[in-house]
Amino acid sequence: MHEWALAEAVARTVEELVVKGRDVREVEVVLGELQAVDEGVFELALKELFEEMRREKGIDVQGFKITREKAAFKCQVCGHTWTLEEWPVKEEFREAVHFVPEVVHSHYSCPRCGSRDFEITAGRGVKVRVI
Amino acid sequence: MDLDFRVPLIRERLESFRLVVPVASPKGGVGKTTVASALSLLLAREGIPTGLLDADFTNPTTHVMLGLDAESITPEEEKGVLPVRVEDKLEFMSPAFYSKDKPLPLRGHETVDALRELLAVTRWSSRILIVDSPPGLSDTLLELLRLHRDSRVLIISTCDEMSLLSTKRMIDFLAQEGLRSIGIVANMCNECSKIQGRLNTSALACLPLIEGFQRLEGNRDKVLEALGTGLEAVKYRIISLL
Ligand SMILES: [Zn+2]
Numbered sequence: 097m098h099e100w101a102l103a104e105a106v107a108r109t110v111e112e113l114v115v116k117g118r119d120v121r122e123v124e125v126v127l128g129e130l131q132a133v134d135e136g137v138f139e140l141a142l143k144e145l146f147e148e149m150r151r152e153k154g155i156d157v158q159g160f161k162i163t164r165e166k167a168a169f170k171c172q173v174c175g176h177t178w179t180l181e182e183w184p185v186k187e188e189f190r191e192a193v194h195f196v197p198e199v200v201h202s203h204y205s206c207p208r209c210g211s212r213d214f215e216i217t218a219g220r221g222v223k224v225r226v227i
Numbered sequence: 228m229d230l231d232f233r234v235p236l237i238r239e240r241l242e243s244f245r246l247v248v249p250v251a252s253p254k255g256g257v258g259k260t261t262v263a264s265a266l267s268l269l270l271a272r273e274g275i276p277t278g279l280l281d282a283d284f285t286n287p288t289t290h291v292m293l294g295l296d297a298e299s300i301t302p303e304e305e306k307g308v309l310p311v312r313v314e315d316k317l318e319f320m321s322p323a324f325y326s327k328d329k330p331l332p333l334r335g336h337e338t339v340d341a342l343r344e345l346l347a348v349t350r351w352s353s354r355i356l357i358v359d360s361p362p363g364l365s366d367t368l369l370e371l372l373r374l375h376r377d378s379r380v381l382i383i384s385t386c387d388e389m390s391l392l393s394t395k396r397m398i399d400f401l402a403q404e405g406l407r408s409i410g411i412v413a414n415m416c417n418e419c420s421k422i423q424g425r426l427n428t429s430a431l432a433c434l435p436l437i438e439g440f441q442r443l444e445g446n447r448d449k450v451l452e453a454l455g456t457g458l459e460a461v462k463y464r465i466i467s468l469l
Binding site: 097098100101102104105106108109111112172191192193195196197198199201202203212213215216220221222223224 | 232233234235236237239284301302304305306307308322325326327329330331332333334337338340341344345347348350
């Protein structure tokens, strides 16, 4: 359950902000399509971690919402842009990309010119917005 | 302000080590991976729980030195990912477990992103972390030093003029930043006195050029046999800091 570590990172960040005096009401977590985080598992982990924070440290986060962001790519060589839906990562490499999204450059390339030198313009991995 | 959500957890994980040692070399090809691997084996076999991270994302090779097949290994998941246990006291993590020995071309910010991701999710249990970093003042080395100012850099240098000039620049950089070093390992050297003359400091260890070293790569016992004695001084220096 690698999702736990990502949720733990989110919880630590919120904790640090609160300790520094910031009023954190709600947290928005954006899950990028490329990393393919299991939303159910992630949500459960984050709920548990926030509950633990409330119980053990008196830090109360009222809520969090999870949104998703589609992945998009742009080739640095030929300028072509595409999405994951148009050009999927092969099944056998998805697990590796799930752990370290940047390794997508090893297992995937521009559908037009074949270059591995492309940019992930959206939907890489987890992002946090504090409201 | 840095709002990367991974940073607080990374700092916590790095602070859990008694010592973080980025192994750095101002130039490529001076034997950084060899020394990082041999030193890790030396410490681990001394009974010190040691972690080794290959942070050369675009060209990871430490697993080759350790005799591991990156193609067939995927680190286990458990509330994150667990480093691979190479020996009783040696745990190891490498991006090669995910890039599977294929090319991994990364632009600067992507290297930093990949490093943060790996540092955030890897659950080490060792007392010391040795980090094999890419040559030069790379994004990876700078990011690691930013994330953990208490790191103690081990500098690997050869004894030729170009390498010594590069090493001097690295020493000056660390001093100016207020960062600390463990010392210099002079590798593949016949005249370690050059270090003293040129850098005003003596090498902590001086390793000779070993003929046919390539044949030993992948054989941990042989790697340690070849370099262990030469690295004893570094081992004791590190133990004194734990
Ligand atoms: Zn292209």
